[in-house]
Amino acid sequence: MLGGEGESSTFSSTKEAAEETRKSPAAVDVDDLASRSRYSEHGLQAADRYYIPPTVSKQSSDTASPCSFIPYTSSGAVYAPSSAGRYPSSLHLGSVLPPAGFSPPTAGRSHFSSAYQLGQNPGCIYPPYTGSGSALGNMTLPSGGPGLRPQVYLCNRPLWLKFHRHQTEMIITKQGRRMFPFLSFNIAGLSLTAHYNVFVEVVLADPNHWRFQGGKWVTCGKADNSSQGNKVYIHPESPNTGAHWMRQEISFSKLKLTNNKGTSHNTSQMIVLQSLHKYQPRLHIVEVTEEGVEDINSDIKTQSFTFPETQFIAVTAYQNTDITQLKIDHNPFAKGFRDNYDSMYTASENDRLTPSPTDSPRAHQIVPGARYTMQPLFQEQFVNNLPQNRYYNSERAVPQTNSLLSPQSEDGASQRWFVTSMQQGGNSTNTNNKLDLTPYETEYSSSLLPYSIKSLSMHTSHALSYYPDSPFSTMSAGWGSRAPYQRKVTASLPWSPRPSPTAGFSEDSDKVKPQIEEELNGSGGLISTWTETQSAALSFEKADSYALACKRRRLSLNGSSTADSPADIKCEDLVSVATNSSPYSKENPPSKAMAAYYSFYTAT
C-alpha cells in the first residue's frame, strides 16, 4: 500500500519490464497470499528484523503487515513515468493512489528535477495502513548488475524505534533544523564501479493534519497538500561509486528540515515541510554516469527504500515530552539539558544506546585492541541489554499517558535491518506500513526461532560516532581504512562528479565477493550463536521504560531514576564475552564475517 507514487518508487528499467511486471492493484498474486499466510502471525515481526529474500517473500503490499515494508522487489516500477518520459513507467499507482481529494504535493523538486525527473511522483505515500494491498509484483532482481541486489541497512534502527514508539517528532525551523535521529544507512549490493547518486526524499506519510491532544497525536482534518519547496536532499558525496557508498555508512546528519518555503539559501541542504504533518523519509539510489547525470542508456537504475520506523511528524515545538526526553538523552548537542547528567553517565556512559560523539573512543577502549572483537551478536546484546537494565527498568510500572504506542521492547527488534529495494516493481507497500511493533514484540520470541532467520549485527567503526553499533563497520574495516575516511565535500555542487577516495577498494571488495560466496553455506556457526544470544536477550524484561524514566527525571530531579537500575552489566564482562565468542577474531576477519552475513540471508 503504498500510496502513492511510488512508494515504492523505483524506476523500472524498461517500459517492457514495467509492463510485464505491473500488476493491477487488486491483483494480488497467489504467491503473495501464500507468503502472507506464512508470515501472518509473525511475518511482520520477522520482517521487522530480517531480510527475507525476495524470491521467497513475494508478498502483497499489505500495509497491515509489518513485512510490508520489506523490500520486496516487485516487478512494477514505482515511479510513474515522468512527464518527460524519462522513467518508463510503471508506477503502479493503481494500487497506491492517494485518497481522493488529496493530491500529492509536487512542489519542491525543481532543483532536483533537472537531474531526476520524478515525474508524477506524488510525493506522498499514504494511505499507510489501508491494508488493501497493493499488488506486489513478482520479485525481480534489481538491475544493479547481474546478481546484484542492492540492500540497505538502517544503521541506527534501534534508536529510530525508540522514537517511533512514541511517534517521532522533528523540529522544523526557519533556518533549518537537523533531524534527530538522523538517517544513516549502509548499502550493499551495488556495482563497485558504477556511479550512483544517493538522496533522501521526504514525502507525506498520510493525508492528515495532526494535532497533539490529550497526550496523543490525533488527526485533525486534511493535510495541506499544497506544500511547496524542496523535498529532496542529495547526499553531498553524490555522485560516487558503488564501492564508495558501500564502503561506509551513508549519513544524512546534515540534512535540515525547515518550514520556510521561501528560503533561497542552502536549499540543497534543506527539506521544506509543514508543521503537524506526518512524513516518511525515503532513500533513493540512482545509477548515474560519472558526471552525475542519469545514464539513460543503462537499465534501471533507481532503487528506493522506505523504513516505516523513520516516519515522523514535523513540529515547530515538541509536543510529546517523551520525545523531548529521548532527544535530550540521545542527542549530544542537547547534553546541556540532561538532568543528573553526572550521575547518569559518569558511571557507565558506555551503557548508552546512543553514545555521544565523545564516547566513541571509549567504545573502542572497552573492546581493547580488537577492532573486530566486538562481535555483532555481542554488540546486539550490549546495545539491547545494558541500556534497558540501566534505564528501562520501570516503564511497565507506570502507565504512559502521552504515547501513541504502548511501551514495548523494541530492542528485540534492534537487529540489523536490511531492506532490498523496491525497484522494479517494488511494491510500494512498504512505505506506508506503519511499524506494528506490538505483534512483533509480543511474539518476538516465538517468531524468532521459527524462521531461523538471523539478523547479524556488525560492529561498526563509527562512521557516525553517535551510533557505534553499525553493522557494516567491520566489513568496511576489512575492506580498508574506512573509519578515517573524511573526505571533505563541497555541498554546493551535489551533481559534480567526485572522485572516489577509495583507491584500492575495488581490490578488497573483489576479495570479499568470493568470500561471500564461500561463506554462503557456512554460516551455521553464526546462526547458532545468534540464536543463543537472542534467547538470552529475550530473557530480559526490558520493555523500554525509557520514556518513563525520562518522565520521572523530569518530575523528580533528585536523580532517583538512575539509581534503581538492576544489576548492571559491566562493560568489562561484556568485553570478555565478546572476546571469547566473537566471530571477528583475527582468524575470522570482518570481511569474512560480512560474507557470512550475506551468506546467511542468501542461504536461508
Add this chain to the structure above:
DNA sequence: ACGCTCGCATCAGGTGGGAAACGG
C-alpha cells in the same frame, strides 16, 4: 629542517526551554 602527533583554545553552529509574538 621537515613531518607528524598531540593538546589546547577558539568559534561556528546545534540543542531544547521558555517567553513573546502571531494568527485564527
Add this chain to the structure above:
DNA sequence: CCGTTTCCCACCTGATGCGAGCGT
C-alpha cells in the same frame, strides 16, 4: 482565547587553527 510559531538564551559539540613536542 488558545494553539502555533518565532526568537533568544545558556549550554554543548565539533571543526579548525595553532604551537609544542617528538622522531627522522
